[in-house]
Structure formats: C-alpha cells, structure tokens
C-alpha cells in the first residue's frame with residue numbers, strides 16, 4: 001500500500017539534496033492525484049497547468065481525497081496549505097527537487113512539454129513522466145540533460161495505488177533509474193523496474209490484453225458488458241488483488257503447485273490463447289460498449305463510482321494477505 005509513513009524529506013540519491021519540493025506538471029486526473037500523494041507525504045508541491053479552472057479543480061480534488069489520506073496516516077507536517085499553483089511552467093519547475101510530468105498523452109505535446117520542463121529545471125533534477133505508453137527514448141529527444149528523464153508510470157489513482165513502473169530511455173543514466181526506484185520506494189510505493197522499454201510498459205499491456213478479450217466476448221455476443229465485468233470482479237479479479245497471475249496459478253496446481261500446473265494444466269490455456277479475439281473497435285461496437293457500461297453504472301455518477309472504488313481499494317490495500 002502507499003502507506004504514508006516515511007518522513008520527508010527523502011533524497012533521490014546518496015549525496016543529492018533532500019527532496020523538499022515536488023513539481024506537478026499537468027494537473028488533470030493523474031497530476032491531481034500525484035499532488036495529493038506528495039502533499040500527504042509532507043512535501044511542498046508546486047503544480048502547473050494552463051487549462052482554465054485547473055487550480056480550482058486541483059484543490060477540489062485534494063480536498064475530496066484528503067480524508068482518505070488522513071485515514072492512511074499523514075507524514076508529520078503534511079498539509080494542503082503546502083500546495084502552490086502557478087500557470088507559469090518555468091516558475092513551477094525552477095525550484096523543484098523532483099518533477100512528476102502528467103501532460104496529455106500526445107507524443108508531440110509530451111515531447112514539447114519535456115523539452116520546456118528540462119530547459120527550465122535545475123540540470124540535476126529528476127523528471128519522471130507518468131506516460132501510460134510512450135517510451136522515454138521516444139520522449140527525451142531534444143531535452144536538456146536527457147540523462148535525468150525517466151518513466152515513473154503510476155496506476156490510477158496514484159494517491160492510493162502503490163504501483164509505479166520505472167524505466168529509462170536510451171539517454172537515461174542508470175543512476176537516475178536507481179534513484180527514482182529508491183525515491184518511490186521510500187514513499188511506500190511498489191516500484192517495479194523494467195529491464196527494457198516496451199510501449200505500454202507492463203501493467204497497461206496486461207490491462208490491454210484482458211480488455212481486448214473482454215471486448216471480443218461482448219462483440220461476439222458471448223456475454224453482456226455487465227456479465228463480462230462480473231466474470232472478472234467476482235472471479236479472477238478478486239484473487240488478483242491478493243496474488244498475481246503467476247502465483248495464483250501455483251495454487252491452481254494443487255499440492256503440486258506451479259510444477260504440476262505447467263506439466264498437466266497449462267495445455268488448455270495455450271489452446272485458448274489460439275482462440276483469443278482481436279476485435280476492431282468499430283463505431284457500432286464503441287456505442288454498444290458505452291451503452292453497456294452506462295447500464296452497468298445504473299445512474300451512479302463518476303464521482304460516486306470513484307468514491308466507491310477508493311473505499312474498496314483502501315480495504316484491499318490494508319488486507320494483510322496481499323502480496324507485494
């Protein structure tokens with residue numbers, strides 16, 4: 001769990017100045033959640049976003065999730081008053097000791113944003129991008145001191161979910177990857193290190209693989225959107241919250257564990273692999289999926305569903321039986 005216990009300030013690497021100020025570049029869904037997370041860990045947070053009303057939305061988000069963060073336990077000195085907002089990107093990043101970038105997932109915009117951030121930041125400040133799918137090699141071209149740019153990909157919502165995927169690009173210093181791993185870990189995150197870059201990193205590729213088949217099953221009329229979702233939440237999803245897809249199969253092998261599973265039970269899975277779908281998201285299929293999700297939501301607002309998710313996540317993350 002992203003338990004809030006480590007005292008700020010933390011350093012990003014031995015010998016580096018302690019991190020006191022974190023800059024949040026892009027304060028939409030993910031940036032706001034990161035801002036709340038870093039505030040709860042006792043940092044000064046400076047956020048920047050050019051969108052009209054961004055500051056109000058950010059502060060409203062932090063206010064909404066603060067009680068949950070209080071439940072988890074705030075680092076001494078943590079305060080919402082330590083959030084500063086500026087529309088001026090250079091002003092936001094100039095004094096930062098660590099920068100978390102959360103701009104739109106558009107390659108050209110992301111590159112331009114990282115170039116502007118790296119030009120204005122101190123030359124040694126680590127810049128972690130939340131990008132869901134771009135590789136750092138694709139992003140860091142043209143950056144000032146690209147060796148301090150790294151992927152730090154969270155899972156939504158970062159103020160609660162522990163996962164951060166860390167990987168550098170071709171120009172990234174291995175020491176920066178180490179430092180980012182250490183920094184996130186010191187804050188209670190479950191950081192995983194990718195040994196090489198792949199589009200979508202690890203977790204989103206897993207999510208994409210499952211969603212592809214879920215869409216295929218709806219498209220083929222095998223089950224409704226609601227029932228496909230229930231096939232995850234009432235079944236494997238409940239187990240996956242506790243143990244990952246490999247460890248859980250160790251139990252599927254009974255007393256013989258994974259060894260027995262591999263030798264006697266993996267066959268059907270590989271047969272199903274060959275039958276998995278590769279749907280095309282046609283306009284008609286998109287509309288069916290949207291209609292199916294709205295029916296499943298049953299009139300509950302995004303805010304109500306988010307609150308329901310966060311309350312449940314809190315319980316799951318506090319479960320002592322959870323692995324990792």
Ligand SMILES: NC(=O)c1ccc[n+]([C@@H]2O[C@H](COP(=O)([O-])OP(=O)(O)OC[C@H]3O[C@@H](n4cnc5c(N)ncnc54)[C@H](O)[C@@H]3O)[C@@H](O)[C@H]2O)c1
Pocket residue numbers: 025026027028029030031048049050051054089101102103104105113130131132133153154155156
């Ligand atoms: N939504 C998710 O579930 C999720 C999960 C993990 C990572 N991410 C990644 O996080 C990043 C942000 O995604 P999001 O879902 O928060 O999107 P979002 O649209 O909610 O937020 C993006 C924000 O960036 C701002 N922005 C645009 N230009 C900017 C600039 N020049 N400087 C600063 N801010 C600027 C926009 O005004 C907007 O508020 C993306 O890279 C995305 O892939 C998203």
